[in-house]
Amino acid sequence: MPQRTPLFDAHVAAGGKIVDFAGWELPIHYGSQLKEHETVRSDAGVFDVSHMTVVDVTGPQATAFLQTLLANDVARLGFEGKALYSGMLNADGGVIDDLIVYRTAWDYRVVVNAATRDKDLAWINQQAAAFDVTVAERPELAMLAIQGPNAIAKVKAARPDLAALIDGLKVFQGLPFASSQGDWFVARTGYTGEDGLEIMLPGSDATVFWNALLAAGVAPTGLGARDTLRLEAGMNLYGHEMDDGVSPLSAGMGWTIAWAPEARNFIGRSVIEAEKAAGPAYKQVGLVLEGKGVLRAGQTVITSAGEGEITSGTFSPSLKLSIAMARVPVAASELVDVDIRGKHEPARIVKMPFVRNGQKVFE
Numbered sequence: 001m002p003q004r005t006p007l008f009d010a011h012v013a014a015g016g017k018i019v020d021f022a023g024w025e026l027p028i029h030y031g032s033q034l035k036e037h038e039t040v041r042s043d044a045g046v047f048d049v050s051h052m053t054v055v056d057v058t059g060p061q062a063t064a065f066l067q068t069l070l071a072n073d074v075a076r077l078g079f080e081g082k083a084l085y086s087g088m089l090n091a092d093g094g095v096i097d098d099l100i101v102y103r104t105a106w107d108y109r110v111v112v113n114a115a116t117r118d119k120d121l122a123w124i125n126q127q128a129a130a131f132d133v134t135v136a137e138r139p140e141l142a143m144l145a146i147q148g149p150n151a152i153a154k155v156k157a158a159r160p161d162l163a164a165l166i167d168g169l170k171v172f173q174g175l176p177f178a179s180s181q182g183d184w185f186v187a188r189t190g191y192t193g194e195d196g197l198e199i200m201l202p203g204s205d206a207t208v209f210w211n212a213l214l215a216a217g218v219a220p221t222g223l224g225a226r227d228t229l230r231l232e233a234g235m236n237l238y239g240h241e242m243d244d245g246v247s248p249l250s251a252g253m254g255w256t257i258a259w260a261p262e263a264r265n266f267i268g269r270s271v272i273e274a275e276k277a278a279g280p281a282y283k284q285v286g287l288v289l290e291g292k293g294v295l296r297a298g299q300t301v302i303t304s305a306g307e308g309e310i311t312s313g314t315f316s317p318s319l320k321l322s323i324a325m326a327r328v329p330v331a332a333s334e335l336v337d338v339d340i341r342g343k344h345e346p347a348r349i350v351k352m353p354f355v356r357n358g359q360k361v362f363e
Helices: 008-013 033-042 062-069 114-128 151-158 160-167 203-215 223-232 269-278
Strands: 017-021 024-029 045-048 053-058 083-089 095-104 107-112 134-137 141-147 174-178 183-187 196-202 282-289 300-303 306-316 321-329 335-340 343-350
Touching: 008 017, 008 024, 008 203, 024 033, 024 223, 033 045, 033 223, 045 203, 045 223, 053 062, 053 114, 062 107, 062 114, 083 114, 095 114, 107 114, 114 134, 141 151, 141 203, 151 160, 151 196, 151 203, 160 174, 160 183, 196 203, 223 306, 223 321, 282 306, 282 335, 300 321
Parallel strands: none
Antiparallel strands: 017 024, 045 141, 053 107, 053 134, 083 095, 095 107, 141 196, 174 183, 183 196, 282 321, 282 343, 300 306, 300 335, 306 321, 335 343
16 A cells, blocks of 8 residues: 555645555645646746655774775765765666765765665665674655755745755755754755755654645646756756666766765775676766657667667656756767657757756757
8 A cells, every 4th residue: 555644635635636656645746747847947946755764873893884885985075964865786887876975973874766775775785794783764754855946945935944954055965954843954955956955853743844835935846847956957867867787887876976085985886896897888878869859768869979878758848848867978969869659859958957946058
């Protein structure tokens, strides 16, 4: 049976169209995916992302454990609250998941994807057995993402007691806030290419906070808009841009690998180090369609260096044209064709992101 977040009744009351997402009943939209997308780009929207998994890692060897578990290096987290994006790799160099880890007063907080929860926790606990650490899932926490150019101002209007903490946050930093019901965690992070916050809070607080946000003018926003927003921002989605069989070097995640110091032997290092030395066969690119149709995941990309594949594609509401993320041979040139229903339509490779802070950024 699908699971429900603490906000399920609030979604129904707001007119949400409920769908099954990774075993959770969540809203795909509240009447218009397009309008919700545009609202996040121009004002502020709130997403219920309580299905994501929050894990606290504590103990004397917490740093050493995460330096082994993750391809990025948590030693880079130089102050409390600093966040880091990383891949968690298997021994063959494939991506088990991508995640965010925060440096906290209690050691670390890790946020992983809902669709990969079971395998993530099994892998994390398996690797943790060799270290003096405690791995604790926090299922009692809900999580809301408030995104858009007016998101921060409207969160402060809804919860004035958070204003001082929010004003002190750097981009990609999260800090705890003690409320009367329990501890909150407020982070200046997101998955839309807009400024905003992701707030973890006790599930018992979620509906009251949700209603306060809506009263402050924040629009309820579904998973449909979340996907088109993240694609415009050039952000990976697990199961599309990467998975257990895809190297981070082929998934546009090379920048998340901390190669120094050489003595840090993170899981999968030897395999992707050899791949890097030999030269990866594939790269991740952005595509803009110059022909007819809509770019979709699974379509074949025909390049001068061989075939590739679209991993995510959509019609961009912000740009009014079709865009995609694709995995193509490294030697592919700028101009390509895409097989759309048996017809080869012209497309162009561009540097991502497509949109940032509501504006077109590719050439």
